[in-house]
Amino acid sequence: MKVVHTVREMQQIALQNKQTNQTIGYVPTMGFLHDGHQRLLQSAKKENDIVVLSIFVNPLQFGPNEDFDRYPRDEEHDREIAEQEGVDIVFMPSVREMYPSSLSVQLNVNNRTNVLCGRSREGHFDGVVTVLTKLFHIVMPDKAYFGLKDAQQVAVVEGLVKDLNFPVKIMPIPTVREQDGLAKSSRNVYLSKEEREQAKYLYHALQHGQQLVKKGEKTKDIIINEVIQFINSKTRGKIDYVELLTFPNLEQVDQINERVILATAVQFERARLIDNIIFEKNGEITITSS
Amino acid sequence: MKVVHTVREMQQIALQNKQTNQTIGYVPTMGFLHDGHQRLLQSAKKENDIVVLSIFVNPLQFGPNEDFDRYPRDEEHDREIAEQEGVDIVFMPSVREMYPSSLSVQLNVNNRTNVLCGRSREGHFDGVVTVLTKLFHIVMPDKAYFGLKDAQQVAVVEGLVKDLNFPVKIMPIPTVREQDGLAKSSRNVYLSKEEREQAKYLYHALQHGQQLVKKGEKTKDIIINEVIQFINSKTRGKIDYVELLTFPNLEQVDQINERVILATAVQFERARLIDNIIFEKNGEITITSS
Incomplete structure (x- = not known):
């Protein structure tokens, strides 16, 4: 396994792989790898x-009051996991390497951002598409893999790639969960013991909503209210949102008539957790692991 | 020579060339090819x-009051020139092929735009970097060629490529001129006979400014005033700007102490002409043809 720190070296390796017809599978991460990664x-x-893993905590996608400085890092453990999963190249640039000076060109996401996490994280997805544009140019992947836990990110990145014609295929992968249902996340380490107990109910609440649809409920407001009540009765977290939108277009609906995402974000003491379920109009889950 | 109309086919051809280690040289144009192209x-x-030529009149880089609809087109002549120059692939997408729906991601140029043409063409360079981002992803060139007549475009595109890590090398090529000095341009056809006579004086005026520097003049204001007077005395065009800036950073200077660009834009009846000279602090021209 090769560890690469510079843009130049990573681009050279990518070009060599292109020239020998090796396909590149790419997993962009901010490190602190878990089962989801x-x-x-x-x-x-x-x-x-060839599998390329990048580890880069991107300052551009954190707001001024967000947790960039204390985002968890564990380089040694990450390398072990990378070895274990047969990663060929780990790309770990410094912030200075990625942003040597202020950017003369800025990317802004127009659609799919004024809902879910985008609403409360102004500029977050601008930072995401900017770093991914750079990383796609540096790593030159054939396929790039993203977890559906960040479903909005998947939707935004699919828009980026389609609209700007990146020669990259986006591969959305279902959320990996703990035994009790809690979605795996780097931020779970910040939960207190009591909060960790409660955190599983986010998923249970979403499942409850999905079950209502399975039983024939179609009205968004009824489903959302049920999910809100469920979370409030089971956790002391503060609900940031519970939303039900079309997927992947993330548009508002009153009645469920197509594939939708039911998603929530809940603020605990030191961690803000997100989770979602994507299902069809009859409540069935159809996006499954490859 | 192959003519390609779809994004998909162009990307497939580009990938095939990568896989056979063929380098791709790319000339993006809006057609109506002349000696400069x-x-x-x-x-x-x-x-x-491999040489790829694209012909695409990009609506995104025209302002609402600009000449998109009547930008000159001559597909047959363009094809002849392409054949003649040994072009391998002509990429000619429709507007619908390039912009099938509104873009979910927007590119904005922050630097190097509030001077020269950028000042009076709000959003122009946003349109330029957007279409070039798409075209670079579609054509996948190793080197892309741009004329220095659009020196600000060269500066902006160099910023785009460097800051977003495009695996493309930008190749700036000196302006090609008519016998009397007029810079070749697709828009020259819109000049009346009398205007065509006067138009050569844009370059003569810039040369006059350059000569002043050669003779020891260092002060921006003096040089600019001389150039303005020269143009006003020789043409009936309306001066949009005469500017002297560092190159390629396009920053303001009072005294010439480094490489600079002396540039002008003049509005004639039906055509707005631009021209520039790039020279060192001693007045010498050092960027020459390869």
Whole structure:
């Protein structure tokens, strides 16, 4: 396994792989790898000749009051996981390497951002598409893997790639969960013991909403209210949002008549957790692991 | 020579060339090719295995009061020139092919735009970097060729490529001129006979400014005033600007102490002409043809 720190070296390696017809599977991360990332790496390994993992905590996608400085980092553990999953190249640039000076060109996301996390994280997705544009140019992947836990990110990145014609295929991978249902996340380490107990109910609440649809409920407001009550009765977290939108267009609906995402964000003491379920109009889940 | 109309086919051809280690030289144009474009194609031909020419009049880079609808087009003549210069692939997408729906991601240029043409063409360079981002993803060139007549465009595109890590090398090529000095331009056809006579004086005025520097003049204001007077005394065009800035950073100076660009834009009845000279602090011209 090769560890690369500079843009120049990474681009050279990518070009060499292109020239020898090796396909590149790419998993962009901010490190502190967990089972969710491992699932992405496993899919990338299965479907490509070369697997590139990038670890870069991107300052551009954190707001001024967000947790960039204390975002968890564990380089040694990340390298072990990368080795274990058969990663070929770990790309770990410094902030200075990625942003040597202020950017003369700015990317802004117009659509799919004024809902879910985008609403309360102004500029977050601008930072995401900017760093991914750079990383796609540096790593030159054939396929790039993203977890559906960040479903809005998947929707935004699919828009980026389609609208700007990146020669990259986006591969959305279902959320990996703890035994009790809690979605794996780097931020789970910040939960107190009591909060960790409660955190599983986010998923249970979403499942409750999905079950209502399975039983024939179609009205968004009824489903959302049920989910809100469920979360409030089971956790002391503060609900940031519970939303039900079309997927992947993330448009508002009153009645469920197509594939939708039911999503929530809940603020605990030191961690803001997000989770979602994507299902069809009859409540069935159809996006499953490869 | 192959003519390609769809994004998908162009990307497939580009990937095939990558896989066979053919380097791609790329000349993006809006068509109506003239000697300036031919010079770009000749450089691309010399330095690459495959030459791709794109012809696409990009609506995004025209303002609401600009000449998108009547921008000159001559597909047949363009094809002849392309054949003649040994172009391998002509990429001619429709507007619908390039912009099938509104873009979910927007590119904005922050630097180097509030001077020269950027000042009076709000959003112009946003349109330029957007279409070039798409075209670079579609054509996947190793080198892309741009004429220095649009020196601000060269500066902006160099910023785009550097800041977003495009794996493309930008090749700036000196302006090609008519016998009397007028810079070649697709818009020259809109000049009346009398205007065409006067138009040569834009370059003569810039040369006059350059000569002043050669003779020891260092003060921006003096040089600019001389150039303005020269143009006003020789033409009936309306001066949009005469500017002297550092190159390629396009920053303001009072005294000339480094490489600069002396540039002008003049509005004639039906055509707005631009021209520039780039020279060192001693007045010498050092960027020359390859």
